[in-house]
Structures are given as C-alpha cells and as structure tokens.
Amino acid sequence: MPMNxxxxxxxxxxxxxxxxSLSWYLVHKQPVQLESGTWFGDKARPLPDFELIDQDGRKMxxxxxxxxxxxxxxxxxxxxxxxxxxxQTLGQMMRRIDDPDVAAAVQVIFVxxxxxxxxxxxxxxxxxxxxxxxxxxxxxxxxxxxxxRPLGIAHEIRNRIGDSMEYDVxxxxxxxxxxxxxxxxxxxxxxxxxxxMARDMTRIVEHN
Amino acid sequence: xxxxxxxxxxxxxxxxxxxxxxxxxKNLPPSVPVRAGYLTVTNPxxxxxxxxxxxxxxxxxxxxxxxxxxxxxxxxxxxxxxEIGAGQSLxxxxxxxxxxxxxxxxTRPGESYRISIELGDGSIxxxxxxxxK
Numbered sequence: 404m405p406m407n408x409x410x411x412x413x414x415x416x417x418x419x420x421x422x423x424s425l426s427w428y429l430v431h432k433q434p435v436q437l438e439s440g441t442w443f444g445d446k447a448r449p450l451p452d453f454e455l456i457d458q459d460g461r462k463m464x465x466x467x468x469x470x471x472x473x474x475x476x477x478x479x480x481x482x483x484x485x486x487x488x489x490x491q492t493l494g495q496m497m498r499r500i501d502d503p504d505v506a507a508a509v510q511v512i513f514v515x516x517x518x519x520x521x522x523x524x525x526x527x528x529x530x531x532x533x534x535x536x537x538x539x540x541x542x543x544x545x546x547x548x549x550x551x552r553p554l555g556i557a558h559e560i561r562n563r564i565g566d567s568m569e570y571d572v573x574x575x576x577x578x579x580x581x582x583x584x585x586x587x588x589x590x591x592x593x594x595x596x597x598x599x600m601a602r603d604m605t606r607i608v609e610h611n
Numbered sequence: 612x613x614x615x616x617x618x619x620x621x622x623x624x625x626x627x628x629x630x631x632x633x634x635x636x637k638n639l640p641p642s643v644p645v646r647a648g649y650l651t652v653t654n655p656x657x658x659x660x661x662x663x664x665x666x667x668x669x670x671x672x673x674x675x676x677x678x679x680x681x682x683x684x685x686x687x688x689x690x691x692x693x694e695i696g697a698g699q700s701l702x703x704x705x706x707x708x709x710x711x712x713x714x715x716x717x718t719r720p721g722e723s724y725r726i727s728i729e730l731g732d733g734s735i736x737x738x739x740x741x742x743x744k
Contacts, residue, residue: 480639483647483712484678485685487637488705528640557684576685593680594706 435610439599440580440591442607447586453550455514455540458527463540465585472509472608473581474591477556479517479572480529485593487533489576494534495597496604505608508583515541516551516558517572554579554587582611629654629695629730634740636724637705641717648673648710648726648740649703654695661731662693667740669715669724676711687711692731720744 435442455463474493478486493511500506513530515521518541521529526539541547551558556575563570576593589607591600634650654660665673675690689711695701703709710726718724722742727735 480643481645482687483637483639483645484676484687484709485706487639487647525642528642532640557682561686571687573684573686575683576680577683592683593685 435606437589437603437606439596439603440578440589442580442589443587447582447584447588450581450585450587451549451553453542454546455542455550456523458523458530458539460523468512468581468585470583472583472604473512474509474604475512475514475579475581477514477516477551477558477574477579479515479574480521480525481517482572482574485576489578489593489595490530490533490537492595492597492600493578494537496595496600497534497536499597499601500605501601502605502609505605508608509604511537513537513539514547514550515539516547516556516574517541517560518543518547520568580607628656629660629728629736631728631736631738634726634738636712636718636740636742638718638720638742638744644713646712646714646718646742647705648712649705650710650738650740651700651702652695653700654697657697659694659696659699662695662728663691663731664729665710665726666729667712667724667726669718670712670726671715672713673726674711675708677708678706718742 434444450465450468452465457463476486476489476493478489480486490511490513497506497509497511500509511534513526515526521541523539523541526541530537530539542550556577556579558572558574561571561573578591578595579587580589580591582588591603630653632651632653634648636646636648639646652662662675665675667673675693677688677690679686679688693701693708701708720742724740724742725737726740727737729735
C-alpha cells in the first residue's frame with residue numbers, strides 16, 4: 404500500500420521521538436559510575452520527615468532540601484580529627500568543581516549529632532570556617548534520630564560521667580547524598596577524596 | 612683524654628633518641644575547645660621507646676588518641692602510652708593517630724607552642740608545634 408505524505412511525516416516524527424527518547428534514556432538513565440561513592444539510581448528513596456534547626460536558628464525540613472544536591476555529613480564540633488578533616492575535604496571539593504553551574508547545584512550540610520554542646524551559633528562559626536557557603540543544623544536527640552535512623556547513620560555518646568560536658572561522640576563517617584527531590588540518592592564512604600568527589604558530583608549533576 | 616671523651620660520648624651515640632618531624636596543630640574556630648596535633652616520630656635506635664605523657668604550655672591537657680573505624684563508625688580511642696619500636700617511624704595524621712589537645716585559650720594560625728614529650732625512662736623531649744589553618 405503506497406503511503407501518503409502525511410503518513411510518511413508521521414513515521415518520521417515517530418522515529419525522531421523514539422530516537423530522542425532513546426538517547427535521553429541512554430544519557431540520563433544509565434547508572435552513574437562513581438569513583439568514590441555509591442549511587443542508588445532507581446533505588447533512591449524519599450528522606451523521612453524531619454525537623455532540624457539551622458545555623459541561623461531557622462527550621463530545616465525535607466522541603467528545604469528540594470532543588471539542590473545536598474551532601475550531608477554527621478559529626479560534632481568537639482571532634483578534633485575526623486570532622487575537621489572531612490569538612491576540609493568537602494571545602495576543597497567545592498573549590499575543585501570547575502563548572503560554576505555544577506557548584507551552584509551542590510550544597511554541604513553539617514548535621515551535629517551533639518545538640519547539647521553545638522548551639523546554632525557555634526555551628527555557624529564552625530562550618531563557615533571551612534567554607535562560607537556551608538550549612539549546619541542540629542536538633543534535640545529524639546528529633547535527630549528521626550532523620551539519622553532511617554538513613555542508617557549511627558551516633559552515640561560515649562564516656563560521659565553524669566552530666567559532664569566532656570564526652571566523646573561516635574558517629575558514622577559516611578556522607579549522605581540527597582537529590583533535588585529530597586531523596587536519599589547515594590553515599591560517600593570514609594575516607595573521602597576531594598578530587599574524586601568533585602568529579603563524581605560533576606558527573607551526577609550533569610547526568611540528571 | 613680523647614679516649615675518655617669518646618667513652619663519654621658512646622652512650623649518646625648508641626641512643627640517638629627519637630626524631631620528631633612535621634609537628635603541627637590544626638587550627639579551629641575559637642568556639643571549639645579542642646585541637647588535633649600531628650607529627651612524625653622516628654626511633655632510629657635498636658631499642659623500643661615509649662611515649663608516656665605529653666604536656667604543653669598553653670594546653671590544659673594533651674592526650675594521645677587514635678581515630679578508628681569500626682563497622683563504618685568513627686571512634687576515638689585514647690592510648691595511655693605509645694610504643695615506637697626499634698627503627699620504626701610512626702605518623703600522626705588526619706583520620707588516625709593524633710594528639711587531642713585542650714588549649715587554655717583559642718589558638719591562631721602561625722603561633723608556635725613548646726610541647727614536652729615524656730618518655731618511658733622519665734626523660735623529656737621538647738618539640739615545637741606550629742598552628743596551621
């Protein structure tokens with residue numbers, strides 16, 4: 404049966420649509436290969452409901468994480484070794500992201516798991532020391548656990564005698580990746596490397 | 612006379628003592644009351660040496676700590692003493708062995724502190740540690 408002009412056009416349009424969809428699929432839905440982390444791909448899951456207080460005393464909920472890629476690190480300011488090292492690495496990572504559009508799409512959030520000692524003001528002094536754009540937040544312990552438990556982030560106060568303000572806090576050293584839909588989308592295990600994370604975040608942002 | 616001098620020198624030749632390198636303190640904002648100190652200790656001698664205490668002017672307390680990862684979680688273990696084996700070199704570095712230091716007042720980058728390291732035989736070695744950002 405001879406095809407008329409309109410059916411040829413329809414087939415051509417269909418072919419174009421299929422072609423574009425396929426190439427979009429190939430570019431965007433292939434698993435992202437990360438150098439230094441784990442990408443959950445389709446298995447990303449919504450963050451639980453939570454409510455923290457940020458470094459300026461404002462409420463921070465899941466809704467505040469929409470629109471950007473967030474890297475969440477859980478620690479405490481009285482931690483002299485691992486936490487400053489990780490925050491310094493994250494600061495270097497931000498400076499190593501070459502594309503300003505990618506850098507603008509990424510934010511770092513330090514979540515203190517030591518709410519008794521880490522007030523918003525202390526947290527502000529602390530994170531901005533590493534990078535002026537860093538965000539910090541915390542919450543009373545029960546509220547904190549509503550966020551950390553579903554993420555598999557463990558933290559525990561140790562070696563505390565009575566109400567003494569001197570104690571250790573054990574904590575997971577992994578960095579949680581949250582996508583712009585406020586979903587738990589990946590993990591960067593310790594120890595982190597600034598260059599590898601900068602390249603990984605560039606891949607992630609450009610891919611999506 | 613020369614022989615006598617040599618004889619007196621011998622013990623110190625046999626025990627050259629620990630060598631300390633790259634000693635520095637990581638600065639943190641004034642609101643944070645702790646600092647981490649890092650250095651490399653080398654023991655060129657044929658006998659092990661123990662560090663039993665660390666003290667320093669400007670610090671109310673200095674402890675030897677090790678950050679250890681267990682089941683994906685960071686812990687800080689305090690060490691009561693630290694043995695540096697014969698011919699061994701130990702590196703205090705971020706994410707591992709470090710001095711946990713409690714400054715009497717906030718530190719500033721560029722400052723230097725004299726830190727005394729007490730060894731197992733009761734002798735004390737003094738090193739200089741510089742604060743870096």
